[in-house]
Amino acid sequence: MTRPADRHRRTLKAAAASVAALLALGACSSSGDDASAGSGGSASPNVSGTVTVFAAASLKESFTKLGAAFEKAHPGTEVSFNFGGSDTLAAGITGGAPADVFAAASARTMKTVTDQGEAAGTPVVFTRNRLEIATLPGNPEKIASLKDLTRSGLKVVLCDKTVPCGAAAGKALDAGGVKLTPVSYEEDVKGALNKVVLKEADAAVVYRTDVRAAGDKVEGVDFPEAAEAVNDYPIALLKNARNATAAKAFIDLVRSAEGRKVLTEAGFLTP
Amino acid sequence: MTSLDKTGAADTLAGRPRRARARAGVPLPLLLPALLGLAFLVLPLVALxxxxxxxxxxxxxxxxxVWQALQLSLVCATSATALSLVVGVPLAWLLARADxxxxxxxxxxxxxxxxxxxxVGGVALLLALGRNGVVGRWLDSWFGITLPFTTAGVILAETFVAMPFLVISVEGTLRAADRRYEEAAQTLGASRFTAFRxxxxxxxxxxxxxxxxLAWARALGEFGATITFAGNFPGRTQTMPLAVYLALQNDPAAAIALSLVLLAVSVAVLAGLRDRWVTAS
Incomplete structure (x- = not known):
């Protein structure tokens, strides 16, 4: 889906804000080539070359930051990302796309990869994402709960049940015993969010990280039923990884304290 | 006019033997790329x-x-084509004839x-005709009309994408058509509009x-502008391409089945029309 340009700008700004942290990171690892225990956790000495990471679209902001940190910490490496819907990425991997690491937005999509024997080892859950209601800025409709979304005259969009955010929203609605008829089932989470950003819909059920990324264009409302539908994000080294050493180092960085910090800043929950 | 066409057809018939002889000598530099092009277009469909x-x-x-989506697709594509005809043909005339x-x-x-x-077209439509759009806000506050998330929205999105095909095609035909017929009609006293009609x-x-x-086919397959402007709700705005895309997310087999339905229906319609009209051009 389309992403407003200003979201991009905000991402850049956020990236700039974290430059200080990254610089510190880079400095500490480049000072000692071998003993770069600094950021990457258990970074091994001969990490080099390109790491190809297939990651869920919701990880774009955080992983781009972590990729830059990784390249700083290991001079001569390059992290190449392919962000997209987890299902599409999983289909690509099982279809033979050259990837070293797969980070999925749901256990189900990771399972399609492990079922085909494409993962090396067991995937690890490295972060989690929780749903939130995105409302117009200032919440003019005074939406405070899932139940409020069923008010007549309110235009609510959900993700389609075939995509992870829609499946999660369905679970949360079931948990709350709320029967909701939206005006649209969007094809992905950004599509749902954008309908609120463009003020065409009054509310959407999206991820916390999307609300965070949209800045002041939307306002997030937490709801208790979201706890019933938290999405696990597993990450795995792939069997056909061409650069397993660097791939492992990248996974270590994602799971390190530094990685957790970047993910938390983006609105993700600790696993 | 029909008599003119018939003479044209007769000419073609009479000329057939000579053409057949010419066909035997299709130059290789043309034949090879032509076959390659054909294979490239047909192979993905065969794979499907x-x-x-x-x-x-x-x-x-x-x-x-599925039937809901198919029915909606056919209704919307046909309405979009009708809408394109109503405003597109005059627009083409303007481009071809008016100075x-x-x-x-x-x-x-x-x-x-x-x-x-x-x-992007869908976003542009939202910015223009959405609830908060440049024109849409007046539609909403004056007439209580909101277009996003409605079937009318689907038709508009499809028209936006499909109408240029019609305009370009009709303008080309107008330029190629002999102006003297119109001029003769006008010298015989017909007004410019009567001559047009x-x-x-x-x-x-x-x-x-x-x-x-062309416009109908384009409207039938429309995806991006539709889902952006009109959203996706079964029976109201979920056309076949949207249903196919969403099925693709977790059930590729179902997506292929849906695509086949869409393909079969469009081939049937286009083949039916071809005999009637399209070959005449």
């Missing part, structure tokens, strides 16, 4: 047929959602939706039909 889940097909096709400054610019503007990614329109009918078929 080979990999189609034939066994589960009956089950897929009996779901009400006004900035005509080149107008033509460029008309063709813009052809190059615009449809998703009674002389020009029948003259360019095959071109209009070809343009309408």
């Amino acid at each position: 047929l080979i990999r189609a889940p034939w066994r589960s097909l009956p089950e897929q096709l009996t779901s009400t959602e 006004f400054p900035g005509r080149g610019l107008v033509r460029a503007l008309v063709t813009l939706p052809l190059v615009l990614p449809p998703v 009674r002389v020009t329109l029948p003259l360019i009918a095959p071109g209009i039909a070809a343009g309408a078929v």
